[in-house]
Structure formats: structure tokens, C-alpha cells
Amino acid sequence: MYQTFDVTARPDQGPPRLAALRKELAAEGLDGFLVPRADAHQGEYVAPHDERLSWLTGFTGSAGFCAVLQEIAGVFIDGRYRTQVKRQVAAEYTPVPWPDVQLADWLKEQLPSGGKVGFDPWLHAAGQITSLEKELKGSGITLVQCDNLVDRIWADQPAPPMNPVAAHPLDYAGESAADKCARLAKGLREAGQAAAVITLPDSIMWLLNIRGSDVARNPVAHGFAILHDDARVDLFMAAEKLDGLEGHFDSSVTVHSPEDFLKATAALNGSVAADSGTVPQIVADKLGERLVPAGDPCALPKARKNAAEIAGSAAAHLRDGAAIVEMLAWLDAQAPGTITEIDVVKKLESLRREDPALRDISFETIAGTGENGAVMHYRVTEETDTRLEDGHLLVMDSGGQYLDGTTDITRTIAIGTPGEEERAAYTRVLQGMIAMSRLRWPKGLAGRDIECIGRMPLWLAGQDFNHGLGHGVGAYLSVHEGPQRLARTSHVPFEPGMILSNEPGYYRESAFGIRIENLLVVETAPALDTSDAERDMLCWRTLTFAPVDRRLVNASMLTADEKDWLDSYHQEVLAKIGPQLSPAAKAWLDAATAPL
Structure with missing residues (x-):
């Protein structure tokens, strides 16, 4: 596993x-x-x-x-x-x-x-x-x-990772490394910068169309890079990691030992761009007055997924959704008190592993029942493993790293008969998720401008949650990707192609937790009959397809529009996921997606 x-x-x-x-x-x-x-x-x-x-x-x-x-x-x-x-x-x-x-x-x-x-x-x-x-x-x-x-x-400190790097196929990347470097180098020239220092592993992976495994759950390799204004790249990475990449890099990429990185930064001439939020202090010291505080030049281009990356993510989500539904159908067939959190994690991973494109899970699966569900990033161990008992809620937050995309989905499931307090809280969380999913907003707004919409139903009940509403997600890269976020502190405007999570929740310490999460991609909103002709609007398209637990929905709390949205979403789930399922799971999904 x-x-x-x-x-x-x-x-x-x-x-x-x-x-x-x-x-x-x-x-x-x-x-x-x-x-x-x-x-x-x-x-x-x-x-x-x-x-x-x-x-x-x-x-x-x-x-x-x-x-x-x-x-x-x-x-x-x-x-x-x-x-x-x-x-x-x-x-x-x-x-x-x-x-x-x-x-x-x-x-x-x-x-x-x-x-x-x-x-x-x-x-x-x-x-x-x-x-x-x-x-x-x-x-x-x-x-x-x-x-x-x-x-x-730390006497027995593990050695630094030295895992092999693989090429990321152009069919999935959608743009060659040479074209990316040329595009970013043009930006450096326009800004009057001679070079940019890049330290974030996922930025280097994206720029050079490579993937690694130095960090569990993240297809990245440790290294540093310097992008020059003529599109040359100096890559500082252990040579043994790159043994399988013969022919992948063209002549514009030169590989150096990581030990040479500081010396190379000290030797740079002219203005050098670096992200002050990520560049290590020791590197900034070497650059001195040549350092121009600027964002990572890869950050926004990486966040704006191209057509191939969006198509890959959508395809990965459909296959991942089938694994989730098979899991939910299996879970519903288990009597309360007969399985544990570890059983849930093992079963879900075994279903995902049936997909040959899976390379890893995208983070440690969170499967928290009862009071463990109130621990937002709970990781089950042999010591904390808990049985799923009647009346419990199970928070199941998981994802996969597939060659064509990264997934992240949370569903909260009733074990046996849920209580009315839990149903009311769940319905408010669902209302927040629906409100954000339906949103259209003027171009130029950022997470801080719209995040409150996903919290409003909870706020009206005097409730809230202590995490952001959503984070950016990579394309077979980090499951948490910036710079955009659905958070009250995020000022980065949303742009078409950005993928984010939409995951409101509610947590009652020592009692239960609730979270519902779908991934969404930003798109240009189609015009309405009532639209201002001069106003550009954006909207979301949902990538994640799996049913929410209707047993936890208090339908009397929903508006007609909210009911229509949920019924429509469930019909999409049935249409997109149903054909991939086993007969038993398909029968379960038919019932799980029935109109409210």
C-alpha cells in the first residue's frame, strides 16, 4: 500500500x-x-x-x-x-x-x-x-x-531522497518545455530581469515537463533552477536522479550538481527575480542588491491549466469517481460496528489501484469516524483505529495522483441512523458548497472577495470552520498548489483554467466532523439574457462526480434552487460514473442519486 x-x-x-x-x-x-x-x-x-x-x-x-x-x-x-x-x-x-x-x-x-x-x-x-x-x-x-x-x-536522520525523475509526456503537459521557457524568458526581458531563481519543486517539474518522487504523495524531485532571459536553464539536481532522461532535455538545459547552486547565484549578473516568499534567506544573501522580489515566474502559468491539462484532470476525475462510488456502495453494505477506519482506507486504495494510470495517492487518506472526524487532518494509525458505529459520521477525504491529473474529494457518510444535529449541520455545509458551485462573479475578483459565500449558511447559524474554503490543485502535481486560493487572505484574481477545491465543513470537537469537497475549474461564464454587455464574468465547472449522502440532507432546509442543483448534479453523476461501475455499485448509485 x-x-x-x-x-x-x-x-x-x-x-x-x-x-x-x-x-x-x-x-x-x-x-x-x-x-x-x-x-x-x-x-x-x-x-x-x-x-x-x-x-x-x-x-x-x-x-x-x-x-x-x-x-x-x-x-x-x-x-x-x-x-x-x-x-x-x-x-x-x-x-x-x-x-x-x-x-x-x-x-x-x-x-x-x-x-x-x-x-x-x-x-x-x-x-x-x-x-x-x-x-x-x-x-x-x-x-x-x-x-x-x-x-x-538527530542521530538517525534519514538520508536526503535520491529517487529517479521521469519525463512528463507532452500529451498530458500540453506545452513543450522549450515553449514554456521561451514564454517565461520573454516576461523576464520585458521586466528588465536577467534571470529568475526557482526553488519550488513543483515549479521546476512544470517548467521542464518532468516528474519525480522525492516527496511522498507529490510527484516532485528536489532541485533548484535558474531561468535566464535567453531561455537557457541551469538545473541543479543530483545526476543520479536524471539517469532515465536521455534525450528529454534539449541543449538549452544544463545540469549541475546541487552543491554548485549558491556559487552560481553569486555569479549572476544584472537583476535577478526571486519569490521572497519561497527563496531561502541564504540564497537572498548571495544575490544581495541584485535580487528583485517578484513572484515565482512559473506560479501563474502553472495555475492556468491549458486544454490538455484540463482534459486530463477531467478524465482522471471520472475514473476516480468510479472508485469512490464503488467504495461508497461497499461501505453501505457493511453493518455498523463491523469495520474500522483502516478497513476504509485499505478498500479505497485497492479500488484506486485498479487504474493503471495511478502513481500514488495525492495525500494520506483521511478517514475519521465519530470524534476523529473533528480532527481536520486526521491520519489513522493502528493505535487510533476506530470502528464505524451506528450514529457516527465518517469524514473520508482522499485523492489520487494519476498520470493525467490530480484528484481530491471529500464525502461525509452517515453510519446507520444520523442525529438531527448532524443532519442540520451537514445541510448547512451542503448549502455552502452548492452556493459556491453555482456562483458567477465579475472577472478580477479573488478568493478574499467570494470565499464568504461558501460560509454564509453556517454563519447564519452562528457556526464556522477553521480552514480555507479551497486551495489550488496541480495537474499531476501538488494537491495544494498556489498562488490562487479560496481564502479570506488570498488576493490573487481567479483566471480561466485555474483548478480549486470547494470544501466547506463543520467540526464539533470530541463529537463529529463534516466536510464536502469537489474540485472546480474556472471558466468564462456564458452570457445571459440579463448580462451587462461590457462586464466579463467567470464561473465554475465541476470536475468531481460522486453522490453526497442524501440521508444527511434535511430537504426542508433547502431552497427550490438548491434542490434543483443537487438533483441535477446527481443526474450528472449517474450519467458520467454509472457506465463504469460493477452491477452492484450501479444499482446502489441509482438509489443514491434519486431525486430528493
């Missing part, structure tokens, strides 16, 4: 490691050290070699950081992980609700003037350090670059 159920971290591992780290602090003359969940490439997901935060604290979430001082160690986590962190860290660690509490404010409260806080300059983006230094100005607290102190005490 791709997914395992081992316990990868325990609360009791943290205290002795924390004590050892504090000895290193004292030896270095430091009062603190910052431990992010990050690697030198600043992607969201990291290889085992870079799981320093989990190794030190026991916290396994995909985002967060720890500020270790001599008397206190704060684990900073956002709203997604405030339940999870309580389960995973020892009392020696103090959970800190971020961004409600900012790191600079916390440091000023905990440290006296003259305090020195160390950080590894490879693991912190230049923009982060610049902002933190500005916020600490006048406090007397200084940031000090140093070696990674966690690596010093």
Missing part, C-alpha cells in the same frame, strides 16, 4: 529531544532556535529527512513551527490543527494559536532585550526573515543565522 498506519511520532519522544536541543542552544550562546516544517525548497510537503518539527515535537501536521527557548517551547499552529496538536505533543510544549498570536509578539513577551534567536537560513524564506526582523525592531532581540541544531542531535 501507499499509505501505512504506523505511529510516526509520539508525545513522549519530545521531552528528551527538547532537552538535547537546549544544550545546543547554550553551547551556541543562543536564547532560542526556530524549527519550521520546511525544507530548502519551501514546498508544503517534506521528505522524511526534513521532518524536523515532527521529530522534535511529535506534531505531524502539514504546517506549523516551533520556537524553542530555554524556558518554553511554543508550537505554532493554525486553526486546522488546534485539536490535533493537543493529542500529539507533551506538556513540555505549549501550543500557540497562530496567526492570532504572532511570533514576534510572542518572542518579545518571552525574551529580554539582547535575546538571540537562531535559525537555519536554508529553511526560512527571505520574506519571512525580513518581516520578522522588522517586527522585532526596537525590542533588542536579534535573529542569528546558524547551522541546523536539530540535525546535530
Whole structure:
């Protein structure tokens, strides 16, 4: 299996490691050290070699950081992980609700003037350090670059990944690497920039039409790249990863050892573009005044999927939808109390594996029943595995990495007979999902402008959820892809071709969780009879097809338009997914998609 159920971290591992780290602090003359969940490439997901935060604290979430001082160690986590962190860290660690509490404010409260806080300059983006230094100005607290102190005490730290890289076929990519490089190089010339430094693995994969496996669930390889204004590319990647790529790169791509990357950046002439949100501080230091803070030049072109990428994603979703429906039909046939969360994960993965285009799951499957469903990024282990009992809700959030596309879908399923509180909350979540799916909006708006629409039914009931409404999704790349998001902090305007998730939820701690998620692609909205002639509008097209659980829908709470949307969606599910199913699953789907 791709997914395992081992316990990868325990609360009791943290205290002795924390004590050892504090000895290193004292030896270095430091009062603190910052431990992010990050690697030198600043992607969201990291290889085992870079799981320093989990190794030190026991916290396994995909985002967060720890500020270790001599008397206190704060684990900073956002709203997604405030339940999870309580389960995973020892009392020696103090959970800190971020961004409600900012790191600079916390440091000023905990440290006296003259305090020195160390950080590894490879693991912190230049923009982060610049902002933190500005916020600490006048406090007397200084940031000090140093070696990674966690690596010093991590005796059995895994080796860096060295997995092979494969070519990504043009039929799926839709544009050659040479054309991408030429297009982006033209943008550099127009901006008066001689080169761009690219550190994000998924950007390099997209630019050069390659895929890797250095990070589990993400088809990326670690490396760095410099794109020049004449479309030449210097790729800094271990040669052994590239053994199978003979003939893929043309003469414009030169491969170098990763150890030469800093020297190459120091030797660049002219203005050099780099994303201050991802370029490591040590690289920014090498560039000095030549650095032009700019977005990753690949980010927006990568986000705007071309016709081949959209077609591939749509095809992958149809096959993935068949696996989901087979899973739901199987699940419905199991009596409450007879199967566990691990059984669910294993069954779903086995169904996805029947597709020869599957290369991995796109993240660790979340299958949380009962109170585990309230842990937004719950990962089941042999120790936490729970039976699906009558009255439980099961949150099943999963996805696949297929050669032609990346999927991400969440369904919440009633086990036995659901309670009325759960049905009411589920219906509000469904109303939010429907409202966003139906939306048309003026071109130029961003996530911060429209995200509230997916929350409105919950807000009217005095409820909400502590995660964004949606994230960007790659084309056989990262399941979380920027720069666009459906979030109140996102200012990137939506453009045709962008793929995002639509996933409102509701979580009652120690009781139940609810989430419904489809992927959507942005399109130009067709004109209506009432449309303003001069106003360009955008809309969504749904990519995900699987039924929502009608047993959890309180139809009396829905408007006529909402009922019509759901019935129409279910008829699409039946038409698109039904022909792929086994007879038993097809019969189940007929009933599951019946009109309300």
C-alpha cells in the first residue's frame, strides 16, 4: 500500500529531544532556535529527512513551527490543527494559536532585550526573515543565522531522497518545455530581469515537463533552477536522479550538481527575480542588491491549466469517481460496528489501484469516524483505529495522483441512523458548497472577495470552520498548489483554467466532523439574457462526480434552487460514473442519486 498506519511520532519522544536541543542552544550562546516544517525548497510537503518539527515535537501536521527557548517551547499552529496538536505533543510544549498570536509578539513577551534567536537560513524564506526582523525592531532581540541544531542531535536522520525523475509526456503537459521557457524568458526581458531563481519543486517539474518522487504523495524531485532571459536553464539536481532522461532535455538545459547552486547565484549578473516568499534567506544573501522580489515566474502559468491539462484532470476525475462510488456502495453494505477506519482506507486504495494510470495517492487518506472526524487532518494509525458505529459520521477525504491529473474529494457518510444535529449541520455545509458551485462573479475578483459565500449558511447559524474554503490543485502535481486560493487572505484574481477545491465543513470537537469537497475549474461564464454587455464574468465547472449522502440532507432546509442543483448534479453523476461501475455499485448509485 501507499499509505501505512504506523505511529510516526509520539508525545513522549519530545521531552528528551527538547532537552538535547537546549544544550545546543547554550553551547551556541543562543536564547532560542526556530524549527519550521520546511525544507530548502519551501514546498508544503517534506521528505522524511526534513521532518524536523515532527521529530522534535511529535506534531505531524502539514504546517506549523516551533520556537524553542530555554524556558518554553511554543508550537505554532493554525486553526486546522488546534485539536490535533493537543493529542500529539507533551506538556513540555505549549501550543500557540497562530496567526492570532504572532511570533514576534510572542518572542518579545518571552525574551529580554539582547535575546538571540537562531535559525537555519536554508529553511526560512527571505520574506519571512525580513518581516520578522522588522517586527522585532526596537525590542533588542536579534535573529542569528546558524547551522541546523536539530540535525546535530538527530542521530538517525534519514538520508536526503535520491529517487529517479521521469519525463512528463507532452500529451498530458500540453506545452513543450522549450515553449514554456521561451514564454517565461520573454516576461523576464520585458521586466528588465536577467534571470529568475526557482526553488519550488513543483515549479521546476512544470517548467521542464518532468516528474519525480522525492516527496511522498507529490510527484516532485528536489532541485533548484535558474531561468535566464535567453531561455537557457541551469538545473541543479543530483545526476543520479536524471539517469532515465536521455534525450528529454534539449541543449538549452544544463545540469549541475546541487552543491554548485549558491556559487552560481553569486555569479549572476544584472537583476535577478526571486519569490521572497519561497527563496531561502541564504540564497537572498548571495544575490544581495541584485535580487528583485517578484513572484515565482512559473506560479501563474502553472495555475492556468491549458486544454490538455484540463482534459486530463477531467478524465482522471471520472475514473476516480468510479472508485469512490464503488467504495461508497461497499461501505453501505457493511453493518455498523463491523469495520474500522483502516478497513476504509485499505478498500479505497485497492479500488484506486485498479487504474493503471495511478502513481500514488495525492495525500494520506483521511478517514475519521465519530470524534476523529473533528480532527481536520486526521491520519489513522493502528493505535487510533476506530470502528464505524451506528450514529457516527465518517469524514473520508482522499485523492489520487494519476498520470493525467490530480484528484481530491471529500464525502461525509452517515453510519446507520444520523442525529438531527448532524443532519442540520451537514445541510448547512451542503448549502455552502452548492452556493459556491453555482456562483458567477465579475472577472478580477479573488478568493478574499467570494470565499464568504461558501460560509454564509453556517454563519447564519452562528457556526464556522477553521480552514480555507479551497486551495489550488496541480495537474499531476501538488494537491495544494498556489498562488490562487479560496481564502479570506488570498488576493490573487481567479483566471480561466485555474483548478480549486470547494470544501466547506463543520467540526464539533470530541463529537463529529463534516466536510464536502469537489474540485472546480474556472471558466468564462456564458452570457445571459440579463448580462451587462461590457462586464466579463467567470464561473465554475465541476470536475468531481460522486453522490453526497442524501440521508444527511434535511430537504426542508433547502431552497427550490438548491434542490434543483443537487438533483441535477446527481443526474450528472449517474450519467458520467454509472457506465463504469460493477452491477452492484450501479444499482446502489441509482438509489443514491434519486431525486430528493
